[in-house]
Amino acid sequence: MQNTDTTKYIIHGKINADGVIEKPDIVGAIFGQTEGLLGADLDLRDLQKTGRIGRIEVVVNSKSGKTKGNIFIPSSLDRVESSILAAAMETIDRVGPCNAKIEITQIEDVRATKRKHIVDRAKLILTTMFDENLPESQEISDEVRESVRIEEMQYYGKNKIPCGPNVVDSDAIIVVEGRADVLNLLRYGIKNAVCVGGTNVPPEISELTRKKTVTAFTDGDRGGELIVKELLQVADIDYIARAPDGKTVEDLVQREIVRALRQKVPTEQAVDMYSLRDNSSNAGDSSKRKEKKQADTKRLSSAKVSKRNPREAVTVKKPVKAPIKPATKKAIDNQQKDQKPTEASSKNQALALNDTFNAHVSDLSGTLTARLLDDKEDIIIEMPVRDLVNTLKEHSGNIKSIIFDGVITQRILDIAADKGIENLVGAKVGNIAKTPATVNVISSNNLIN
Template identity: 60%
Template sequence: MDFGTTKYIIYAELVADGYVEKNDIIGAIFGQTEGLLGGDLDLRDLQKSGRIGRIDVEVTNNSNGKSYAKITLPSSLDRIETAIIAATLETIDRVGPCSAKVEVKDIRDIRLEKRKYITNRAKELLETLMDSMTDIHDISEEIREHIRTREIVEYGEEKLPAGPNIDSSDSIIVVEGRADVLNLLRCGIKNVIAVGGISIPKTIVELSKKKITTIFIDGDRGGELILKESLQRCDIDYIARAPKGKEVEELSKKEVLKYLRLRVPVEQYLQQVNRCNDLSRSVVETSKEEEITSTDFNSKEECPKEDSNNKETLTYEVLKSENYELKLEYIRSSIENIKGTNKIKLISPNFEKVLSMEELSEDLLTDVYFIITDTPITQQLIDRFFNNVNSNLVIIGRETHITKKPPNLKILKYEDVM
C-alpha cells in the first residue's frame, strides 16, 4: 500500500454472520457512514480530496457460516478527526443481508515509523561523514608531517637532525633524537638540534660555547645520562625536562611550551644537587643503598637524582629534615613497602614499626606522626583508636570509609601522596 502523505492508519476487524466478499464490505463502509457525520467528514468526499486513502479489505476466512475480514484505512486527517472516522467504522452493523460487527484494533501514527527511519538513516550518513572527515584529517596530518620533515636539516660534520634556524638564532635547544626535533618543529620552535644518542657530539659542544644553550631532556634514565654528560662537556645555560616517565616527542604543544618556560638555570640545578647530597649523607650513618628518587624536575623543591654507586636507604630519621620532598619520598617508599601485606606502619621521628591490625593499641600511638595502613580506613577504626588524638596525626590508607573524623586528624588515600 502506498501511504503517500498518510499520517495515521486505522486497523479494524469485521465479523459477519454469513458469506460476504470484499466488495460487499467496502460498500457497507461507504453506505452506512454516508451522511452520518455531515459533509466535512463524509468518507466519499474525503477520499476524493485525498484526505482518506484507498480502503483495503482482506477477507481472511469464510467458514462455519461466518466471514472474517481485516480493514486498513489510511488517513491524512488530524488525530481527532482520524479517531472520529475510526469510531464511525464501529457503527456498521450489516454487510449485505448479514449482520456484522466491526472493532477497531489500532490506530498507528505512521510518522513515528518515518521518524525512526530518518533517525537510523541519519546515523548511517553521519558515520559515513565521520569516516570521510577522518580521512581528511589523516591527509592533513600527512601534509603537515611532510612539511616538518622538509624543515629538518643535517647539521655539522655528524649530520645531526636540526631545525633550520640553528645558525641564525643566538640560542639553541638541545634534545635527544630526531622525533624530538620533529615535535618541536610542530610547535614552531626551529632552533632545535638533537644529540642523536647518549654521547654528546663535538658540533653541539662547540655550539654551546657560542650560543645560549638549553638542554631539554626526557623524563627517564636516558635523559639523566645525557644531562650528566652534557654538564661535563658543554657550556649549558638552562635545563628543561619532560615530566617523569614521558619523552619530549610525546608532549603536546602546550606541554612543550610549559616545560621550556619552567627551565632552570644550570647554577640553580647544581645547587639543588649539592643540597640533596648533603641531606642524603645526614640521613643515616650506615652504607646501605640509597633510593632518593626525584619527583617532577620542574618543582622548585625537587632534588635531582645523583648517579652514585654507594646509595643509602631512607629511614624515619628523614622526618627530622627540613626538606619536604625528602619526607614525602620516605612516605611513598613506606607505602610501597607495605602494599599487599594488610599491615600497619607507625612512623615517628624516633622509630618505625610494622604491625598487624590486631597488634595496634592506643599506647603505641604516642609521638607518632604518620600511620600508613594497607587496610581500609573505617569509621570503626577511627572510633576505636583515634577519637582522642591531640596532635596533627596523618593516616594514609588504601581506601577510606568514614563519615566523621576528629578535627586534629588528617586522613589521606594512597593516591593523594603518590
C-alpha cells in the first residue's frame, strides 16, 4: 500500500497498446520487464516491500481493439532515483501478447502540492479569521495619523472647496483634481493643496491663483490633460506637474509625488510639451500677467533701495559726447574691408550650425525629446524634455550642444552657461531676460533648411 506520509513524488505515465489488455497485465509487465534491469538497489519488488515505492495505480480503457490508460507510481526515492525509475518504465515494449508503449508525462512533487495547499489555506484563514482581532501597533499608528490628517482638511470659499490648512497663508499652492488627491497629499505632509473638483473650475480657484505661485498637479491620463487646458484658460498657472502615465495623484506614494513635483515645468514650456498650442493665447495672457508681476516687484525693489540709501539716489549726468570728425573716404574704405570678413565668417558659422543640427532637429520634431552632444557631435544621452533639467544638473561629462523639442527657458539657459555648453537649440525661445555670451541660443524655426 502507498504510504502517504513518506511519498515525495508521483510518476505519471501514459500507455498505448495494440490490443485489449487489463490492469493486472500492465502491473505484471512493469515488474517483469524491469526485474534485474536497474540492479538490486532499484528492484521494484524490493522497493515496494520496504515501502519506498507505493501501490502502482493503473486506469485503462479499451475501444476498437486498442487500449489506452494512465499509470501512477508513488515514490519516496530522491529525484535522481525517481528519474531513473521513470526512464525504466519507458523501456517496456510489450504487455501480454500485445505491443505497447509507455510514455512518462510528469513527475509530480507531492510536497510542492502540499505547500500550495498550505499557502491557499493560510490566505483564507488570514482573511476570514483575523477580522475581529485588534490591529497591530503600526496599523494603530497609521489609523490615528490618517484620522488626524482628515481632520486637518479644510474648506475654501462659499462652495466649500476641499483644501489643506496652509492654502490661505502659503505663498505657493498646488491645484489638484479631487478631494481624494488632497487627502493623499495630506497623508505625506503636503498641506497647501486645493482641488478643483473636475473640469468645472470654481471662480474662487481662479481668483486664488492670481495671488500666489501655482502648480497644477493632475493625473497622468486624458482627463488630467483636459483639466490642464481649462486651468490655462481660467486661472493663472505658473508650473505644471503630471502624475506618471496611467496613474492618478490619489494612488501615488510619497516618492512618486516628490519626483513628479520636482519635474514640474513652466507653463510656457508645458504648452509645447502637452500639445496645448490651441491655448497659446491664454498662455500669452498668463505670461503678460507674470511680466506685470515682475515689473511691480522691480519697482518695489527700486523704491526700497532708494528708501534705504537716499544718498545714492542722485541725478546722474549724461556724458557729453565728443564731436565726431568727418571720416575720410580712405578711412571708410578701410572700415568696410574690416567688416566684410566678419560678416562672411558669421554667415559661414550659421551655415555650419545648420548643417550640424538640422538632422537632429528633424529627428526630434514632435517627440518632446532632448539630445546631449559632445565636442565630436556624437549623441551622449537622449531623454524626455521633462527630464532635461535634472539630467543636466547630474551629468558631469563633456557636453558641447543641447538639442531638444521644447521651449528654451531662462532656467535651462543658466544651467547650460554653468556647464560650459556652447550651443542650445530648441523649438522656440521663451521669455529670456539675460542671455550669456558663452552660449549660442538657436531656435529650430530659424534654422536654414
